[in-house]
Amino acid sequence: MNTVLSRAxxxxxxSLSVMAALTFGCFITTAFKDRRVPVRVHVSKVMLKNVxxxxxPRERSDLGFITFDLSADLQPxxxxxxxxxxxxxxxxxxxxxxxxxxxxxxxKIVLRGENPKLNLRDMKSKYFFFDDGNGLRANKNxxxxxxWNVVPNAGILPLVVGSGQVxxxxxxxxxxxxxx
Amino acid sequence: xxxxLHKLTLKLSITCDLYYQVLNFGxxxxxxxxxxxxxxxxxGSESPIVVVLSGSMEPAFHRGDxxxxxxxxxxxxxxxxxxxxxxxxxxxxxxxxVLKIHEKANGDIKFLTKGDNNAVDDRGLYKQGQHWLEKKDxxxxxxxxxxLTFCLFHLRFVPYIGIVTxxxxxxxxxxxxxxxxxxxxxxxxxE
Numbered sequence: 001m002n003t004v005l006s007r008a009x010x011x012x013x014x015s016l017s018v019m020a021a022l023t024f025g026c027f028i029t030t031a032f033k034d035r036r037v038p039v040r041v042h043v044s045k046v047m048l049k050n051v052x053x054x055x056x057p058r059e060r061s062d063l064g065f066i067t068f069d070l071s072a073d074l075q076p077x078x079x080x081x082x083x084x085x086x087x088x089x090x091x092x093x094x095x096x097x098x099x100x101x102x103x104x105x106x107x108k109i110v111l112r113g114e115n116p117k118l119n120l121r122d123m124k125s126k127y128f129f130f131d132d133g134n135g136l137r138a139n140k141n142x143x144x145x146x147x148w149n150v151v152p153n154a155g156i157l158p159l160v161v162g163s164g165q166v167x168x169x170x171x172x173x174x175x176x177x178x179x180x
Numbered sequence: 181x182x183x184x185l186h187k188l189t190l191k192l193s194i195t196c197d198l199y200y201q202v203l204n205f206g207x208x209x210x211x212x213x214x215x216x217x218x219x220x221x222x223x224g225s226e227s228p229i230v231v232v233l234s235g236s237m238e239p240a241f242h243r244g245d246x247x248x249x250x251x252x253x254x255x256x257x258x259x260x261x262x263x264x265x266x267x268x269x270x271x272x273x274x275x276x277x278v279l280k281i282h283e284k285a286n287g288d289i290k291f292l293t294k295g296d297n298n299a300v301d302d303r304g305l306y307k308q309g310q311h312w313l314e315k316k317d318x319x320x321x322x323x324x325x326x327x328l329t330f331c332l333f334h335l336r337f338v339p340y341i342g343i344v345t346x347x348x349x350x351x352x353x354x355x356x357x358x359x360x361x362x363x364x365x366x367x368x369x370x371e
Contacts, residue, residue, distance in 0.1 A: 023326070056292075056303055056311040083327060084240055086277070086296065090259050099285040102259040109296065111239060127301075132282040132290075147260055149277075151240045153327045159260050 027155040030081040037076055039146045039162030041089070042069040044122065048137060050174045053130045062136035064129040064170060066091070066105060067122055070146060072162060074116040077150065085110045086149040087118075089125075093142040095135025103129055105144075138172040205363060225251035225320045230264070230275075231348075236295030237262075237275060245327045247275065249320035257281060257289055257315065262322035265293065268307050273319055276302060282312075290314055 045067035053061040074085060088107040095101060105125035110116060129136075136142070146162045219228040228249055232241045241247065249264060257263065259278050266273045279301055280292040290312035294301040303311060348355040 055301070086240065086260070088260050097284075098282045100281070100283040102281045104259050104279050109239065127279065149260055149262070151327075152325060154325070156324045157262065157322055159258070 023154045026081045026153055030079055030152065031155055033079070035077050035148075035150050035158060035160040037072060037074060037162065039072040039164040040070070041144050041146055041164060041166045043067070043144065043166060043168050044069060046168060046170060047175050048171050048173075049176075050134065050137075055128050055130060060134070062131040062134050062170075064091075064131070064136050064142075066125055066129065066144070066168075068106075068125075068144065070118055070120045070123065072118045072146065074110060074118060074148075077148075077160075078112050078116060081152045081155060082112055082150055083153055084112065084151045086151065087146065088148070089144060089146050091129065091142050091144055093135070093139055095131065095133065095139065097133050097135060101131065101135070103127070103131075105129055136170045137174065138170065140169045141167055142170060143167045209363070223248075223250040223320075224253075225249045227320070230273075230320075232275065233272075236297050237277075238297040240296060241275070241325065241327070245325065247322045248324035248326070250323050251318070251320040253315070255321060257283075257291055257318070263293065263318050264320040264322065265313055265317045266319055267305060267317065268310075274302070274305065275322060288314075 043066055045065070047065040049063045049065070050060060051063050052058050053063075068089070070089065074087075077085060086107065086109055088104045091101075091103045091105055093101050104127055106123060107126065110118075143165050144167075145165045148160050148162070150158050150160060216228075220226065222228075230247050230249060232243055232245045232247060235243060257278060259281055261278050262275060263278055264273050264275050274293075274295075276293040276295045278291050279294045281289055282291070283289040291314075292301055292303070292312060306313070348358060
């Protein structure tokens with residue numbers, strides 16, 4: 001222990017072990033935490049059209065338009081091990097051709113330190129709500145759910161579903177006149 | 181005669197020491213290999229731990245961060261999940277988020293992905309004429325993260341450590357050189 005090199009080596013090895021222990025501490029103190037919070041989703045407007053799917057397969061498909069409100073307090077989820085939350089509003093439904101369909105309508109990234117209180121009104125969907133076919137027309141049960149992916153500094157990447165889902169039906173007729 | 185006996189015992193102790201060091205080194209290498217192979221079996225993935233190579237999932241993952249993957253075929257693919265997939269004909273796997281799924285009653289699924297940091301979905305990345313990904317394209321699911329760059333950002337070490345991990349991935353020869361040097365260091369160091 002009497003040369004600069006051996007001292008530097010010991011210091012480096014020690015710092016590495018300390019960082020490893022801290023990282024493990026970060027992980028183990030937050031690994032079993034419940035990441036759910038209550039969420040309020042409200043839909044104010046629903047409209048349905050039938051157009052060529054210009055986002056991909058050029059088939060005539062149902063295109064849904066939903067205007068929604070979202071409110072949630074995400075503060076309890078954040079801690080020293082959470083880097084960000086990836087929020088996404090998804091619509092889940094069943095059609096004659098597909099037993100399960102899930103479409104993300106809107107997403108948002110909330111970093112630690114940013115305002116964790118969500119209070120959005122009259123939001124339009126970020127992504128086009130195209131069905132794989134014509135299964136939205138007269139569909140009685142489309143469930144909207146706000147979920148989030150917790151991104152930790154060290155640990156598991158869970159997908160958490162917020163309570164407070166809302167189900168809505170789509171109209172029987174296509175809208176030809178109004179625009180979104 | 182005493183000095184000669186002394187020299188002999190000294191020579192023997194040096195050779196014993198050397199054998200011990202070599203065996204010790206062998207034990208470390210084989211334990212590391214066993215742990216890696218064990219992880220491959222438990223997770224079902226060819227590469228249970230990967231280094232993030234692109235910035236398309238920022239601000240969550242930066243180049244140099246570590247991701248832990250599993251590849252259980254029975255896990256259902258759902259929106260919001262981070263999947264690792266390979267496009268037909270391309271070697272480099274992509275780590276993006278699932279945006280849309282359409283699943284039939286028999287389990288056949290087609291889905292669309294998008295990188296968090298990209299403005300548009302991945303249809304521009306898929307093969308010409310391909311609009312969806314299928315189960316067979318998936319090589320893993322991101323289940324855990326170790327965001328080294330997050331800790332290191334604050335220490336301003338990121339450019340250097342990140343470059344080392346990325347170099348090791350892009351140039352396999354560099355990886356072997358580092359491993360060889362590490363091995364040499366373990367052999368030479370007595371403590």
